[in-house]
Amino acid sequence: MSSINDPAVLFQGTTLEGPEIDRVTRTLGDLTDVFSDKDALAAMAADQKVYDVACYFPVADGTTAGLFFGITYIYPGKVGTEYFMTRGHFHQLRDRGEFYHCLEGEGMLILMDEDRQTRAEKMYPGSLHYIPGHTAHRTANTGNSMLVFSAFWPSDAGHDYQSISEKGFSGILVEQNGEPVLASK
Numbered sequence: 756m757s758s759i760n761d762p763a764v765l766f767q768g769t770t771l772e773g774p775e776i777d778r779v780t781r782t783l784g785d786l787t788d789v790f791s792d793k794d795a796l797a798a799m800a801a802d803q804k805v806y807d808v809a810c811y812f813p814v815a816d817g818t819t820a821g822l823f824f825g826i827t828y829i830y831p832g833k834v835g836t837e838y839f840m841t842r843g844h845f846h847q848l849r850d851r852g853e854f855y856h857c858l859e860g861e862g863m864l865i866l867m868d869e870d871r872q873t874r875a876e877k878m879y880p881g882s883l884h885y886i887p888g889h890t891a892h893r894t895a896n897t898g899n900s901m902l903v904f905s906a907f908w909p910s911d912a913g914h915d916y917q918s919i920s921e922k923g924f925s926g927i928l929v930e931q932n933g934e935p936v937l938a939s940k
C-alpha cells in the first residue's frame with residue numbers, strides 16, 4: 756500500500772509553519788549573564804525581546820542519526836556598544852557540527868574553539884556557514900533590521916550552555932565608529 760501526504764512543515768521565505776513547530780523567545784531578562792555592560796543592561800527593559808526561535812524537532816532530543824531544523828530571528832539593538840546576540844553554546848556532544856544559512860539582514864557568526872580562540876564570519880542573505888565540532892557558536896545582529904537565519908544540526912548534539920554562562924566567549928562583538936569589531940573581553 757502506498758500513500759501521498761502533505762508535508763508536516765512549510766518553510767516559506769522566513770517563516771516556519773506547522774502543528775509541530777516549537778517556538779521560544781529570549782528577552783534581555785533571560786540573558787543577564789550574556790551581555791558585558793551590566794549598567795547599560797540594568798537601564799533597559801527586562802522584557803525587551805532579543806531573539807525568537809522556531810524549531811522543527813521531528814525526533815526526540817538525543818536521538819542518534821536524526822536531524823533538527825530551526826529558524827532564528829534576532830532583533831536589532833545593542834546593550835551599550837554590544838550588539839543583540841544569542842546566548843551561544845557548545846554542543847554537548849562536542850564533535851557535532853551545524854550549518855547556518857542567512858536568509859535576511861546582516862550579522863556576524865562568532866565562533867570559539869576549545870582553546871578559547873575566537874573568530875567571526877560575516878552573515879548576509881545567502882551566506883552559508885559550516886560550524887565544525889568542538890566550536891562554540893553565537894550570532895549577533897549588526898544591522899538595523901531583523902537578522903534571520905536557518906540552522907540544521909544533529910538531533911543528538913545537545914546544548915551546553917553552562918560553560919558559556921560561566922566563562923563567556925573570549926571575544927565580544929561591539930560597535931566602534933559605526934563598525935562591528937571583535938574585541939577581546
Ligand SMILES: O=P(O)(O)OC[C@H]1O[C@](O)(CO)[C@@H](O)[C@@H]1O
Pocket residue numbers: 808810824825826827841842843844853892893906908914
Ligand atoms: O541556542 P542559543 O544559543 O540560545 O541560540 C539559538 C540558536 O541555537 C540553535 O538553537 C541550535 O544550535 C539554533 O536554532 C539557534 O540559532
Ligand SMILES: [Fe+2]
Pocket residue numbers: 844845846853892908
Ligand atoms: Fe548549535
